[in-house]
Amino acid sequence: MDVKTKQVSFDQLISELSTRLINSEPTETYECIEEVIAAIGDYTEADRCYVFEFDDHIKHMTNTHEWVRDGHQAHIDSLQAIETDDLPWFFKEMKENHVCIVNDVQTLPPEANAEKAEFDREDIKSVICIGMVANHKLLGFVGCDMVQKKRQWQPTDLRRLSLVADMIANTLERQRTYAELIHTQRELEKANRMLQAQVAQDGLTGIANRRAFDERITNEIQRASRHKTPLALLIIDIDQFKPYNDHYGHLQGDQALKSVADAMFDQLQRNTDFLARYGGEEFVAVISATDEQKTKDSIQQLLEAVQNLKIEHEQSQVAPYLSISIGGYLHTPTADENTEALISRMISKADSALYRAKSDGRNRGYLDN
Numbered sequence: 001m002d003v004k005t006k007q008v009s010f011d012q013l014i015s016e017l018s019t020r021l022i023n024s025e026p027t028e029t030y031e032c033i034e035e036v037i038a039a040i041g042d043y044t045e046a047d048r049c050y051v052f053e054f055d056d057h058i059k060h061m062t063n064t065h066e067w068v069r070d071g072h073q074a075h076i077d078s079l080q081a082i083e084t085d086d087l088p089w090f091f092k093e094m095k096e097n098h099v100c101i102v103n104d105v106q107t108l109p110p111e112a113n114a115e116k117a118e119f120d121r122e123d124i125k126s127v128i129c130i131g132m133v134a135n136h137k138l139l140g141f142v143g144c145d146m147v148q149k150k151r152q153w154q155p156t157d158l159r160r161l162s163l164v165a166d167m168i169a170n171t172l173e174r175q176r177t178y179a180e181l182i183h184t185q186r187e188l189e190k191a192n193r194m195l196q197a198q199v200a201q202d203g204l205t206g207i208a209n210r211r212a213f214d215e216r217i218t219n220e221i222q223r224a225s226r227h228k229t230p231l232a233l234l235i236i237d238i239d240q241f242k243p244y245n246d247h248y249g250h251l252q253g254d255q256a257l258k259s260v261a262d263a264m265f266d267q268l269q270r271n272t273d274f275l276a277r278y279g280g281e282e283f284v285a286v287i288s289a290t291d292e293q294k295t296k297d298s299i300q301q302l303l304e305a306v307q308n309l310k311i312e313h314e315q316s317q318v319a320p321y322l323s324i325s326i327g328g329y330l331h332t333p334t335a336d337e338n339t340e341a342l343i344s345r346m347i348s349k350a351d352s353a354l355y356r357a358k359s360d361g362r363n364r365g366y367l368d369n
């Protein structure tokens, strides 16, 4: 093949590979770059072609791709995370000119002794390396070694290798940006999930808040209506909490609220149970797929859970310890009931039962249906 024909077929091949690289997914890119350096090897008649990538501060370089002509030794395994300080002359050339061309390793200047030793170790007679630059950043280099015989590198070699170096640099940069984008996106999603959890959570007690209750009760009414199962709504109020606060102070009041919330939360562990802080010293529970007896049992367990905390309350006229009163309403929603109206009715019915529990002496629970 004459020189011109060879150049044209190389250019065609590189143009095809460039199109593939532009559209490549990260998994295909590796394979594509391997093909590119094989094509360069063929075109330049080199014995070894390779890509090295730098770390962020150009302190280390790693041989990421290597093509070797049949019968020649591969070096990729011994060229991982090499310290760039070990080859000072090469890196000065690379950083300043983005290119290092050596037609004859034996004529290297004395300041390139370290490089000459390395080239000799790898049997290199001539070498050409072109920096891969994207967004004004030196990412690494593409290079070719002559092992069998020396080679006088030509301007056409430099031009073609530069094109290839640019092509690989832009692909790597695009993928780094893509990886960064994915990372940022994951961080954002995580922050969003945390934010969503916070939006639904009561800041003091850590249980669900009123907003989460509104959403849950709507869903549970619709589900209960579909399955034709009874649903209970309980309103739970701490007894004589004003005198508690007045006597023990607001901070201890906060602590008591947290303990009561924790104890009730531990009681309502079925995934059909839901507890939220409704506001102030009032809580609300939704118990799905239940019946009258089960709901009465739950009410009793909640009362006992708080009694068992034995939070001293000297000012209470009910008991020596902090207690709660509960009002509940049990209902099987039907498809013709308006959800919003039903929520209001259930709250109002549970509130009436709570009022009776308070009037009858507190520390008790009533369930209506």
Ligand SMILES: Nc1nc2c(ncn2[C@@H]2O[C@H](COP(=O)(O)OP(=O)(O)OP(=O)(O)O)[C@@H](O)[C@H]2O)c(=O)[nH]1
Binding pocket: 204, 237, 238, 239, 240, 241, 242, 243, 245, 249, 250, 251, 252, 253, 254, 257, 279, 280, 281, 358, 362
């Ligand atoms: N420490 C603290 N107190 C709160 C909080 N939210 C509401 N409270 C207090 O809860 C008390 C509620 O008192 P009241 O509604 O008068 O009722 P009570 O004293 O509990 O009496 P009964 O409900 O009739 O047994 C008020 O003193 C509020 O300040 C809170 O987040 N922290």
